[in-house]
Amino acid sequence: MTSTTNAFEMAQRQFDHVAELLQLDPQVREILRWPMREYHFRIPVRMDDGTIRVFQGFRVQHNDARGPCKGGIRFHPAETIDTVRALATWMTWKCAVVDLPLGGGKGGVIVDPATLSEGEKERLARGYIQQIWRNIGPRQDVPAPDVGTNPQMMGWMMDEYSKLVGQYTPGVITGKPVGGGGSLGRTEATGFGVIYTVREALKHLNLDPAKCVAAIQGFGNVAQYAAVGFTEILGGKVICVSYWDREDRTAYTVSKADGIDPRFLMSITDQYGTIDKSKARAAGYTIEDGNAWLSKEADVLIPAALEGQINADTVHHIHERVKLIAEGANGPTTPEADEIIRQRGIFMIPDFLCNAGGVTVSYFESVQNDMNFYWTKEEVLQRLDTKMTQAFQAVLDLALKEGVFMRDAAYMVAITRVVKAMELRGWI
Numbered sequence: 001m002t003s004t005t006n007a008f009e010m011a012q013r014q015f016d017h018v019a020e021l022l023q024l025d026p027q028v029r030e031i032l033r034w035p036m037r038e039y040h041f042r043i044p045v046r047m048d049d050g051t052i053r054v055f056q057g058f059r060v061q062h063n064d065a066r067g068p069c070k071g072g073i074r075f076h077p078a079e080t081i082d083t084v085r086a087l088a089t090w091m092t093w094k095c096a097v098v099d100l101p102l103g104g105g106k107g108g109v110i111v112d113p114a115t116l117s118e119g120e121k122e123r124l125a126r127g128y129i130q131q132i133w134r135n136i137g138p139r140q141d142v143p144a145p146d147v148g149t150n151p152q153m154m155g156w157m158m159d160e161y162s163k164l165v166g167q168y169t170p171g172v173i174t175g176k177p178v179g180g181g182g183s184l185g186r187t188e189a190t191g192f193g194v195i196y197t198v199r200e201a202l203k204h205l206n207l208d209p210a211k212c213v214a215a216i217q218g219f220g221n222v223a224q225y226a227a228v229g230f231t232e233i234l235g236g237k238v239i240c241v242s243y244w245d246r247e248d249r250t251a252y253t254v255s256k257a258d259g260i261d262p263r264f265l266m267s268i269t270d271q272y273g274t275i276d277k278s279k280a281r282a283a284g285y286t287i288e289d290g291n292a293w294l295s296k297e298a299d300v301l302i303p304a305a306l307e308g309q310i311n312a313d314t315v316h317h318i319h320e321r322v323k324l325i326a327e328g329a330n331g332p333t334t335p336e337a338d339e340i341i342r343q344r345g346i347f348m349i350p351d352f353l354c355n356a357g358g359v360t361v362s363y364f365e366s367v368q369n370d371m372n373f374y375w376t377k378e379e380v381l382q383r384l385d386t387k388m389t390q391a392f393q394a395v396l397d398l399a400l401k402e403g404v405f406m407r408d409a410a411y412m413v414a415i416t417r418v419v420k421a422m423e424l425r426g427w428i
Helices: 009-023 026-033 083-099 118-135 152-166 186-204 221-232 262-266 277-282 337-345 356-373 377-402 406-424
Strands: 037-046 054-062 069-076 104-108 140-147 213-217 237-245 251-257 286-289 300-303 322-324 346-348
Touching: 009 337, 009 406, 037 083, 037 118, 054 069, 054 083, 054 118, 054 140, 069 356, 083 104, 083 346, 083 377, 083 406, 104 118, 104 140, 104 356, 118 152, 118 406, 140 152, 140 356, 186 221, 186 322, 186 377, 213 251, 213 356, 221 237, 221 300, 221 377, 237 262, 251 277, 251 322, 262 406, 277 286, 322 337, 346 406, 356 377, 377 406
Parallel strands: 069 104, 069 140, 213 237, 213 300, 300 322, 322 346
Antiparallel strands: 037 054, 054 104, 237 251, 251 286
């Protein structure tokens, strides 16, 4: 995210725009523009050298009219309360647009997890729960992994919560390891969810996926499985992915004109998403500038890294061949860039619809935890496909009926559902 992009201001601007389209009551707008609750806390952690470091933590609960809040915990050195507010707000809309009985929440800690040992990470993860456990729970607010956190950390967090409440409570956290209350298919969920919506969009645009070329930004979990899905499920070609190089402290684009092999690249990528450049070069890949992905000659662009990547400056680099942008990341396109994308007639699958596969399978994980009965991977992915396809069709139908941009249509579907729940509960 650029220093000039405030994610929460962006989330509010998007909401305000659609509130106008829906002619939403000003009092209802005031409720939905801001999170209902915010928690700020300090987490003291004893480091391996015996010293104590104090970390800043956040948890934001945006709206729980439709059910318990849901949302990841991000460990990132540039984390801010406004980023957490924005992501919590987007989670409310994301859960509503795919019709999950959940609200929006998000958490964060200001830390670079790559600088911590395994023991320090565990103490920080447990410390986070020690500060917030009274305000989360399977019927209150269910955290999950996000940037900089992983299933193992979720396992520690679930264990800490279970100790504090005095009973095994797997449903308090999702994204846990399989075998520790996690769901099969959770690893692939977000990336495959992106691909299910891409498949539906390509049908709508009358494009043959097997003849389509995609360029992907990022090579974390979402981008990896989006690349796998685009090649293996749709039979298309991915010509590049980008990644953040931790050694060089800069981004690179890794490309191959005749198509990358995502499974090979995953085999030479570390746990933080850094690809081994020398091994990639040896296998015939070209290493380019970090922004090169955006200007590639492709049919489909999948920004699957961080916020604000397609902005007023970079949007002009998009190749004229591009017909579809699928937002795998949260908030990758700024409102200024949206305008230009609209004018160019590029079809957009907005973030909180496109990347809702993760929260959908997190919801399935909670359901399995509650039942204490677990589904096969095929069942999970089949249910995910059904959910994502229904959600995409509902948004597309409204976009066509009202003659609005897909992002606006997704917001209209989501906001209408949340307002309806607030009415039914007598809040408004």
